Amino acid sequence: MRGRGKVVLPAVVAAVVQVGAGGQANAHWHGSGARALDVLGYVLLLVGPGLLLLRRAYPRAVFYAVLGVTLAYLALGYGYGPVFLALVIAFLAAGHRGSRWYTYPVVPLGYLLMVWPAPLVRGHPTNYWQIVGLFAWLSVLVALAEGIRQRRAVVIARWQRAEAAQRNEQAERARAEAEREQRATRERLAIARELHDVLAHSLSLINVQSSVALELLDRKPEQAATALAAIKSASRDALGEVHALLQSIRAGTETVAAPTSPAVRIGDPDALLAPARTAGLDVRTEVTGDPVRLPAVLDVAAARIVQESLTNVLRHAPGASAVVGVHYSPTELTLTIENTAPTNTPQPSTTPGGNGIPGMIERAHALNGTLSANPLPTNGFRVTAHLPIPQETR
Incomplete structure (x- = not known):
């Protein structure tokens, strides 16, 4: 109007x-x-x-x-x-x-x-005055038109800047929303990975040990007692880790940091392999290179990869033996977990699973590393992980 x-x-x-x-x-x-x-x-x-x-x-x-x-x-x-x-x-x-x-x-x-x-x-x-007066009026007319033209250009430029600022603001909001969604997705994946690593390893050990205890309860009660003790230890450790994880989730990562240190370190292979050995797995270690103190996040990933690999051996290759190789180089940590062919016919696992290898690959990729899991010609299996070591660590 x-x-x-x-x-x-x-x-x-x-x-x-x-x-x-x-x-x-x-x-x-x-x-x-x-x-x-x-x-x-x-x-x-x-x-x-x-x-x-x-x-x-x-x-x-x-x-x-x-x-x-x-x-x-x-x-x-x-x-x-x-x-x-x-x-x-x-x-x-x-x-x-x-x-x-x-x-x-x-x-x-x-x-x-x-x-x-x-x-x-x-x-x-x-006459002279008409010539000068007409020239002056026409000059004022042109100046007035030019002033209106410049004012319109300023208004258009200001409107274009406002439109550009509005578009930038909308793009920034969309980018922030996308970042929040990506961050939420990463957090969900991290929680799922932590729960899998905590529960899958411990429950697999409990499953194996409970099978041993049931089988030996009547014939060899002393060995059954050992298996039950291992079940108690594994369940206690699992409860502690789940409790710590739930506390960090409820409090939020901004106020309470999630657990970053494993119960055992990759530099302490005996403590790391003790649960698997207690479950009856014949496993030995081979450490080469110059060991260094690793960052906590790298220590977590390395320990979890070894634990998950040995859990898979217990679940899918009963009676097999395993070798855990840890090689330190100036730039990366190389893990090799290799097991022989099982001496017994593999039995179907009674514990849910299926995310172990994808979880290990995610851990390696999160550290800019790589992980491969392949069967061997001798019916065994090998997991190899290459995890870069930050240079400031050395």
């Missing part, structure tokens, strides 16, 4: 001024031989303002049309006067839109025509 008023009001004002003041101006020029204002003259005085209603949609065409109407008015012999008001408004509307080459050159051409030969043709000689 406001935009329509800006279009209609100047046209109405121009029509009122041109028609109302046109008669008086024409009467002034009538004594000098100008044509008396008749119906055609009034129509021409109204056509220009009427065309102004279309100046926003067709600014250049309206300017040329109003210019033609004005020239027709003057060519028919009517006197000078407010007929130029509609032409001024049309020029200002077209001057600040599009190229200047379509509107500005009309000003000097009109100036030359108004100075010569139009006055001579109409029999009105031009």
